[in-house]
Amino acid sequence: MSARAALHLKLSAFGLLFGFTISRAGFTRYGELHKMFVFSDPRLFLTFCGAVALCVVGLAALRANQKLPPRPFHPGMIVGGTLFGLGWAICGACPGAALAQIGQGDLCALWSLSGILAGTWLYRVFVKPKVKWEAPGCGL
Amino acid sequence: MSLFQGYWPWWVGAIGLAALTVGFFKVMGATMGISGSVGKLCNARQEHELAKLEGSLAEDPRALDAALLAATLAQFGGSALPPAAAPPPAEVHPPVALPRRIPPSAHLTFLLSIGGGGLLAALSSDTFSVNLWPTQDYARVVAGGGVGLGTLLLGGLLVGVGTSMAGGCTSGLGLSGCGRLQPGSLAATAAFFGTGVAVSLVLARFM
Numbered sequence: 001m002s003a004r005a006a007l008h009l010k011l012s013a014f015g016l017l018f019g020f021t022i023s024r025a026g027f028t029r030y031g032e033l034h035k036m037f038v039f040s041d042p043r044l045f046l047t048f049c050g051a052v053a054l055c056v057v058g059l060a061a062l063r064a065n066q067k068l069p070p071r072p073f074h075p076g077m078i079v080g081g082t083l084f085g086l087g088w089a090i091c092g093a094c095p096g097a098a099l100a101q102i103g104q105g106d107l108c109a110l111w112s113l114s115g116i117l118a119g120t121w122l123y124r125v126f127v128k129p130k131v132k133w134e135a136p137g138c139g140l
Numbered sequence: 141m142s143l144f145q146g147y148w149p150w151w152v153g154a155i156g157l158a159a160l161t162v163g164f165f166k167v168m169g170a171t172m173g174i175s176g177s178v179g180k181l182c183n184a185r186q187e188h189e190l191a192k193l194e195g196s197l198a199e200d201p202r203a204l205d206a207a208l209l210a211a212t213l214a215q216f217g218g219s220a221l222p223p224a225a226a227p228p229p230a231e232v233h234p235p236v237a238l239p240r241r242i243p244p245s246a247h248l249t250f251l252l253s254i255g256g257g258g259l260l261a262a263l264s265s266d267t268f269s270v271n272l273w274p275t276q277d278y279a280r281v282v283a284g285g286g287v288g289l290g291t292l293l294l295g296g297l298l299v300g301v302g303t304s305m306a307g308g309c310t311s312g313l314g315l316s317g318c319g320r321l322q323p324g325s326l327a328a329t330a331a332f333f334g335t336g337v338a339v340s341l342v343l344a345r346f347m
Contacts, residue, residue: 007242010167011250018160018172018311019257024143024265025153027310028258031277032147037340043150048314050154051161055319058162064320068171071307071317073324080305081313081328083298085335089343091295092278094310095303096174096254098296103258105270108278111289112296119300120175120182127305 019100028100030092037089076133091115144264161315170242171320173312174254175303177247184244191241281343302332 001009025047026032036044059065088094091112093101098116101109148156164172180187197204212220242250262268274288283291303309306328308317313332317325 007246008249011242011246012253012256014160014164014167014172015250015253016257016260017156018174019254019259020261021153021156021160021257023258023261024148025156026147029277030275030281034277034281034340034344037337038344039337043147044153046150047148047153047157048310050150051157051315052318054154054158055161055315056321058158059165059316059319062162062166064165064171067169068320071322071324073327076305077307077313077324077328078331080302080307081331082302082335084302084306084309085332086339087295087298087300087302088332089295089336089339090282091292091299092282093296094174094299095178096309096311098299099174099251099254100258100261103255103260104262105259105268106275107270107272108274108289108292111292112299115293115296115298116175116178116300116303117182119297119302120179120304121300122297123301123304124179124183127301131305133305 018096019103022097023100023104028093028097028104028106033088033092074133076131087115087119146265157315158319161311161319165316168242171312171316173308173316174251175309176307176312177242177250178300179304180242181244181247181251187241187244191243194241281340281347283347306332 022028026044027047032041032044035041084094091098093109093112093116095116098109098113102113161172164170259268274282274284274292278284278292279288282288299309303312306313308314308325308328310329310332313325313328318329
């Protein structure tokens with residue numbers, strides 16, 4: 001198998017498993033997400049926190065921080081995080097969930113996805129050149 | 141507990157998400173981040189140019205040394221070098237170790253597969269159903285019908301702008317970034333979760 005085909009195969013596998021996992025966990029259902037956000041059911045929040053805790057252990061074991069460049073903090077992380085949280089509560093989808101929602105039959109999520117793509121483009125073309133938040137240098 | 145019926149208990153989802161995040165890094169040599177993939181796909185042209193640049197660096201590291209030396213001399217003149225400068229060392233420096241860059245087409249494969257995963261999950265749990273209009277749960281809290289489609293679009297716009305600005309989403313910042321204990325990721329994750337909570341509490345109260 002060519003390296004290119006192997007790359008696509010690996011990413012298909014990860015994508016399928018990721019979409020499957022977030023759907024079965026409940027991250028793609030507005031009702032479940034809402035229950036998390038209003039504290040009526042801790043299940044999804046515990047899922048996330050548990051995942052982060054395990055990632056800390058796993059990524060440390062793989063020495064991720066020695067192999068990857070650090071991501072310096074910039075104010076856009078807070079402003080952007082806030083806007084993302086606002087959007088997440090309003091449409092019930094982070095980018096991955098929007099894709100999985102379409103897969104599970106919620107074609108209304110095409111509207112969310114369209115918004116996400118438009119927002120991504122709008123930021124890059126109109127906002128990013130003006131804010132210059134990220135450290136200058138190689139965009140690696 | 142069934143793998144295919146009802147929602148997973150928290151610890152099953154936690155193990156699944158962590159295994160994927162850590163496994164992705166192990167196999168791909170880069171962190172998994174969905175909004176990052178979306179961004180790179182939308183920015184495909186620049187991604188191709190950067191990949192070409194990195195390729196030429198990896199092929200000929202001496203070219204980088206020569207280019208740096210030439211630029212230094214051009215900027216500062218011969219005085220930039222110490223008087224009895226030794227000639228550049230004959231041995232070649234090892235290639236710069238850059239994180240592996242995934243091509244935009246592969247990011248597209250990844251994103252489409254996430255949709256496939258959602259399909260598989262719904263089919264296997266017998267919850268697949270085609271909804272052109274917002275779901276009942278959504279309509280109850282936010283809006284239904286045409287207005288609901290509008291709020292989905294608006295929410296998506298905010299997600300697109302916000303994740304681009306922050307440099308990640310729940311997977312990139314939340315799982316990978318917090319997993320690396322990066323201060324920026326921790327702050328951004330607190331910001332998006334905190335805002336999600338605040339806005340949802342308002343929606344629950346007033347809508």
